[in-house]
Amino acid sequence: xxxxxxxxxxxxxxxxxxxxxxxxxxxxxxxxxxxxxxxxxxxxxxxxxxxxxxxxxxxxxxxxxxxxxxxxxxxxxxxxxxxxxxxxxxxxxxxxxxxxxxxxxxxxxxxxxxxxxxxxxxxxxxxxxxxxxxxxxxxxxxxxxxxxxxxxxxxxxxxxxxxxxxxxxxxxxxxxxxxxxxxxxxxxxxxxxxxxxxxxxxxxxxxxxxxxxxxxxxxxxxxxxxxxxxxxxxxxxxxxxxxxxxxxxxxxxxxxxxxxxxxxxxxxxxxxxxxxxxxxxxx
Numbered sequence: 261x262x263x264x265x266x267x268x269x270x271x272x273x274x275x276x277x278x279x280x281x282x283x284x285x286x287x288x289x290x291x292x293x294x295x296x297x298x299x300x301x302x303x304x305x306x307x308x309x310x311x312x313x314x315x316x317x318x319x320x321x322x323x324x325x326x327x328x329x330x331x332x333x334x335x336x337x338x339x340x341x342x343x344x345x346x347x348x349x350x351x352x353x354x355x356x357x358x359x360x361x362x363x364x365x366x367x368x369x370x371x372x373x374x375x376x377x378x379x380x381x382x383x384x385x386x387x388x389x390x391x392x393x394x395x396x397x398x399x400x401x402x403x404x405x406x407x408x409x410x411x412x413x414x415x416x417x418x419x420x421x422x423x424x425x426x427x428x429x430x431x432x433x434x435x436x437x438x439x440x441x442x443x444x445x446x447x448x449x450x451x452x453x454x455x456x457x458x459x460x461x462x463x464x465x466x467x468x469x470x471x472x473x474x475x476x477x478x479x480x481x482x483x484x485x486x487x488x489x490x491x492x493x494x495x496x497x498x499x500x501x502x503x504x505x506x507x508x509x510x511x512x513x514x515x516x517x518x519x520x521x522x523x524x525x526x527x528x529x530x531x532x533x534x535x536x537x538x539x540x541x542x543x
Contacts, residue, residue: 283305286341291528295519303438303440306504327402337384339368391417409443410454422464437457471497473504
């Protein structure tokens with residue numbers, strides 16, 4: 261029989277280890293594929309580690325538990341990061357990660373609620389996830405968390421949802437913006453400048469907070485501030501670097517999606533070995 265018991269929250273040292281383990285496992289999975297969205301996966305792992313390590317009420321033994329919190333990965337191409345998170349928390353076996361995007365897999369390249377235990381919303385068409393999260397927050401008393409890309413916010417649909425959420429004072433909605441300053445076609449500043457995202461969300465009626473998106477302690481602090489707010493939704497603008505945690509990926513400017521040759525594969529494998537050492541040091 262499914263249980264309604266929640267997982268115990270992690271302390272900060274455990275959350276940092278969890279973050280590094282997510283980076284390690286998603287990178288191994290993409291190496292196995294030979295290609296993938298390395299950059300945008302790696303820039304959200306700290307936030308995923310904080311949410312699934314401490315704040316998002318969930319139960320791997322009962323993924324559909326009624327009073328769970330809800331998570332929407334609006335930037336659905338970062339699916340491998342979410343899959344690694346879910347596997348490490350026990351929603352399914354780590355071996356599943358080696359099947360990402362394979363025929364018959366339960367882990368398609370973009371998140372799919374009909375295939376993957378623990379995925380609350382199918383995403384991939386940019387702009388739609390934040391709208392789904394807003395509707396879920398309007399129809400539920402549970403907390404709803406979503407991660408949206410900064411490039412994704414060029415979609416007008418996002419701002420319709422943001423305006424709706426603010427008007428209806430959906431204090432149970434927390435929007436994390438992965439502000440990594442890059443998108444598929446290049447630098448956001450060259451394609452369509454985001455300007456001051458924190459001020460834009462404030463102007464729409466959100467509580468708007470900015471934080472170092474590579475610092476799990478800081479992310480935890482602002483998440484607690486968001487959850488303590490009862491009169492409006494919260495946006496958390498994450499200052500991130502695309503590929504953070506894997507230096508080889510960071511140093512490639514066009515790292516939204518990579519196809520691996522032998523040299524690049526070997527360099528990323530070296531970075532993964534360094535992650536292993538850091539994980540051991542945190543034990």
